[in-house]
Amino acid sequence: MPAATVSILTTQPDAAEVWAEAWAAVERRDKSAREFVYAVTTTGVFCRSGCPSRRPARDNVRFFADAAAARAAGFRPCLRCRPEEVSGEAVLARRMADFLDGQRDRAVTLAELGRLTGRSPFTAQKVFRRVLGLTPAQYQRQARARALREELSRGDSVTDAVYAAGFGASSRVYESAGDALGMRPGQFRWGGEGVVIRYWTAPTLLGEMLVARTERGICAVALGAEREGLKHELRGRFEAAELREDPSLDAEIEAMAQACRESPAALLDLPLDLRATAFQMRVWESLRRIPAGETRSYREVAAALGNPKAVRAVARACASNPAALLVPCHRVVGSDGQLTGYRWGVERKRKILDMEAKERRG
Ligand SMILES: [Zn+2]
Missing domain, CATH: 1.10.10.10 (Winged helix-like DNA-binding domain superfamily/Winged helix DNA-binding domain)
Structure with a gap:
């Protein structure tokens, strides 16, 4: 999966953990977290996490793995976010992603994805993008770049790794690796125009840590002696962005601090959104x-x-x-x-x- 938020249910086997993350996704109206629905016991309605309606109190919320389970428990679908349609899309997107995972060494055409899903090539791409936040072609490039990192970290020679990861020619590696970093070239002084950036700070063994993210991924991580200085630095870097505090990032900070101490390689898997030359x-x-x-x-x-x-x-x-x-x-x-x-x-x-x-x- 390209972004950590997409697969929160499949990567976290522990149920209590899963629902804590699901609730965090509901709180921030995370549209990419689509593999579950939440039902509100006071209204009898179930929604997906990106629903624009007013957020319920945690005590009135039940989580279900999919729309069918919520229906079976007697809830009806929300008319605003139409959770059943989205679940259908999620299934299609998952089917396409699984197919792409098995076709790493060649470029899959949209026509193929259309046949696979019984939709037009255009619709197949649209659904994929809506659910996973990137096009099938970008998804393939990311998968290759990730495979390349894994091959390289096993100590293979660069040429072997490049081919094993499914790149035809090594000249393409840099541009695609850039995609995997979430980087877009050419914007040296990007102030965050039109972007919402959520951030939080928490004490870690390395001092106060600030983590900030856009919808696409983490855009800043900073360390310092105290919170105000870090906030000031963030504001200076993203002058034009809308900055919002988000306590749910607390868990992310703790996980990062722990990975830093115990398994630094895991930090490479976090989705990034960095701008760079x-x-x-x-x-x-x-x-x-x-x-x-x-x-x-x-x-x-x-x-x-x-x-x-x-x-x-x-x-x-x-x-x-x-x-x-x-x-x-x-x-x-x-x-x-x-x-x-x-x-x-x-x-x-x-x-x-x-x-x-x-x-x-x-
Ligand atoms: Zn809804």
Whole structure:
């Protein structure tokens, strides 16, 4: 699945956890969380999580895996969000996604997806996009990029990994990897125009952590000594966005802090929404290929990008990284092994590297 929110029910076997996440999705009217419906005992109506109607009190809500189960329990579908139609779409989208998962080594046409679902190619694409938030072609590119990361993290040679991941030619890797990062090139000074950004901060073992996300994914992760400073930094970066506090991100912060300590590779699976120049994108993607517990010098990163002279440009791209931990700029050090700078404090950089080295030694 391309975005963590889409598969909350399938990836979380523990029921209490699932419904806690489902409730969080209802609270933020998350349209992408479509695999369940919620019913309101006071009205007898059931809705999907993105329903625009007034949100019910938690005590009056029951969750069901799908519309049929809610109906069987005596609830009727909401006329505003039409949860039964959406569930039907979710089934179609899932069928297409499963098919695409099995066809990684070739481009699947919309005509094929149309035949698979008994819809027109246009409708098939529309349904896929509405449910999963990206086109079938983007979905395939993301799946390949993710497979590439997995192959590379197993230590295969780059060429083998590229082919194993289903890329025909390695020249396509960079652009597609950019897609997987949720990055769109060419917007150097993006202020968040027309975008709602939800954020929250919470204390972690690395100090106060701020996580901010758009509908598409995480757009900022920052570390600091206190909340107000982090909020100020976020506002400065996204001057034109509508910023909203969202306490439900508390769980995400806790999960990230825990992953950072116990399984840093898991941080690569979180959906990102970062804006960058093409060069920044290439640098950040290459940082994500440095295994946890290892470091590279700025010069090594530049050389890996095919431009050994671009040391200062690489350092600048590291310094402009908006997503601490998820884009591990802390793994880049001076050529003498000195920690040099870190946007969120050199002491913090040392602490993260220590944790990762310890985790690697087991
Ligand atoms: Zn509704």
